[in-house]
Amino acid sequence: MSNGTHYEVLARKYRPQTLSELTGQEHVSRTLQNAIDSGRVAHAFLFSGARGVGKTSTARILAKALNCERGVSTEPCNTCPLCIEITKGTSTDVFEIDGASNTGVDDIRELRDNAKYLPSHSRYKIFIIDEVHMLSTNAFNALLKTLEEPPEHVKFIFATTEPHKLPITILSRCQRFDFKRIPLAKIIGRLRQIADAEGISINDSALALIARKGDGSMRDSLTAFDQVLACCGSNVSDEDTATLIGAVDRRLLANISAAIFAADTQAVLAGIRQVDEVGYNLRQFCQELIEQLRNLMVVSSVRKPEEILDLSAPELDDLRRQANGFSSQDIQRRLTLLIRADGEMAHASFPRLVLEIALLKAATLEPVIPIQELLEKLQALESGTTWTTPSPRDSVRMPPVGEQRQQQPTERPQQQPAAASVPPEPSAPPAPEKLRDTALPSWERFVSFASEKDPALGSVLEHGSPIRQEAGLMEIGFPAGSYYLANIQDTDSIAQLRALAREFTGQETNIRIQSIARETAGAPPSLAEKKKSDREQRQQELKQEVNEHPLVREALRIFGGTITEIREA
Structure with missing residues (x-):
């Protein structure tokens, strides 16, 4: 000196x-x-x-x-x-x-x-x-x-x-x-005692910046305080303190976080420009902003944040004002974006661009409808009450999917419903009434019996059509040139089939295998064709019911989704 x-x-x-x-x-x-x-x-x-x-x-x-x-x-x-x-x-x-x-x-x-x-x-x-x-x-x-x-x-x-x-x-x-580590409040209190003893005029906000710079170390905090006093003398301003110790101004953090939640993209980008012009390390600023949002999340989530956050009373009051009106989920979504950006900035060639993109995303996030509100809307639709103004098409209460088939015949007695409770038989080429009324049920029982005794042979019979079935005779047709026709014409297969027929009917039965052309033959459909037709018709009925159900339409509108698959419970 x-x-x-x-x-x-x-x-x-x-x-x-x-x-x-x-x-x-x-x-x-x-x-x-x-x-x-x-x-x-x-x-x-x-x-x-x-x-x-x-x-x-x-x-x-x-x-x-x-x-x-x-x-x-x-x-x-x-x-x-x-x-x-x-x-x-x-x-x-x-x-x-x-x-x-x-x-x-x-x-x-x-x-x-x-x-x-x-x-x-x-x-x-x-x-x-x-x-x-x-x-x-x-x-x-x-x-x-x-x-x-x-x-x-x-x-x-x-x-x-x-x-x-x-x-x-x-x-x-x-x-x-x-x-x-020494709590922030105690470091601030000690710095205040020293400032009063030295006759230094300094605000608590500036002391908080110095104490936070110390990161729980009293010696580091006093060293930073010495640096500030060497420049400012006995009158210390908040701006000089923030500049000298290289800390991010808490007001700048508060302004940018407020701009994010207000969706003010102009203020967000202006704040980043100010940070860059002052010379702050952008990644350090991102970490400070993460800490700011973390503090907001804690304040909005707990009743006594002072027991968790190492902050001064004025800072807690500021955080409470900022967090007012925002849910913890809103803050968490934006916090996740910043944490991801911090990791990307470590290896980015353009850290400012990464930070700008992250903050713009955070500022333009669409509000999320709480799941409880969605459930209440869906429950209101199910109960018949009106949550929002419905369209005329939705004004009449529609029953759940599982109930529509039973109610529609009563509501519209003069018209056959599109989705009947029992699917009708698929259309087939004309066949004698005797075959359709007696042969088919008997044929289904025989195929089921054969599948239990010989699954491989039973799976082949499912693709055959019962041309004729009477005492001592069973005539079965298979599509011309098909694998099933070639397989069933084998001598061993005919012998096995004859043995199964004798066991099923209790008498010797002659087996005849015919080659048929489906487009010209008048034989009834095979069991495989019948099952496929039933599935397609059932799927069509379910698709129609689902597309017309107001509960499904409202869910698609809320979530902005599309139906990709329908499964029957």
């Missing part, structure tokens, strides 16, 4: 000096205080958690609490020489070791030899090893015995951001404390 004075950054100037000053780690401070009060202080501690959440600060506070000249206390005095030395990092009995730069076994052996000697003027000799997971395997092995049975005057405090990298043999010898 120009006047030659030394400037101390906020992260160091406002570092907590007592357990009660720890922000967001009350579970750790309370446990350590109880351990000190009850005299149950372990010989080894492991502090794990994200960066900048207070691990090293807590280690120093614990060292001061154990070595304070006024005695072991939950709150060190911070005024005695021992406390001051530990605060400044000049104590000869408290060793702060960087595990990242002292990874070798020789460094740990030196530490182990040093631990044997009594502290020079303190109560305990304390070793604080930061980033302890960086030690080598040999270094850990050299530390094991000392860690398990240390001298009474030695305490170990390990700090790490990656506890899973520590050997289980080390973890089992330490009391582990997991430090949480």
